[in-house]
Amino acid sequence: MKGFKMLLLATLIVQGCYSQQTKQKEVKMDSTEKNNPVYSRTDKAKVNLKEDEWKKILSPDVYYIARQKGTERPWTSKFENFKEIGTYYCAACGNALFKSDTKFDSGCGWPSFYEPISKSAIIYLPDNTHGMVRTEVQCGRCKSHLGHVFEDGPPPTGLRYCINGVILDFEKAEAAKKKYEEGKKG
Numbered sequence: 001m002k003g004f005k006m007l008l009l010a011t012l013i014v015q016g017c018y019s020q021q022t023k024q025k026e027v028k029m030d031s032t033e034k035n036n037p038v039y040s041r042t043d044k045a046k047v048n049l050k051e052d053e054w055k056k057i058l059s060p061d062v063y064y065i066a067r068q069k070g071t072e073r074p075w076t077s078k079f080e081n082f083k084e085i086g087t088y089y090c091a092a093c094g095n096a097l098f099k100s101d102t103k104f105d106s107g108c109g110w111p112s113f114y115e116p117i118s119k120s121a122i123i124y125l126p127d128n129t130h131g132m133v134r135t136e137v138q139c140g141r142c143k144s145h146l147g148h149v150f151e152d153g154p155p156p157t158g159l160r161y162c163i164n165g166v167i168l169d170f171e172k173a174e175a176a177k178k179k180y181e182e183g184k185k186g
Helices: 004-022 050-059 060-065 173-185
Strands: 087-090 096-101 122-127 134-139 145-150 160-165 168-172
Touching: 050 060, 096 160, 122 145, 122 168, 168 173
Parallel strands: none
Antiparallel strands: 087 096, 087 168, 122 134, 134 145, 145 160
């Protein structure tokens, strides 16, 4: 009976999370909107804003995931089956998070990676919500909720970073190289 109650509780929580969020059909590839003054792919300074400030500069779906620790519906992310080569960034602040060569198909319904781009890219926090014991991962620059990390990933790390695609931006490797080369000319 206890197992049934836990399953029922988990189902209700998940349904509640999904019903609160907006549809994910239109995922922006780049959140460098003019109204987000903290978004930068080069600035490494920590970002500390009040929640009302975050709410003004983030889209509702990014705010829900990043600041309210929401979860997007599984298999709705544009990045779930995305195969381009490049870098994934935090959609809230522009911090580099993952390289595409660390992405793998975990079958869990969310973009999965086995290793962050650097040790400082991710913050790890215990998460004992919803009757589960997990490790939450946040952006190392702005402390936005990204998802969770689990110890059932592939070699070489054995980790699976299960990340909400809504909180990710992406830049193709060719575009980054072009920007770099143009910067060297100037």
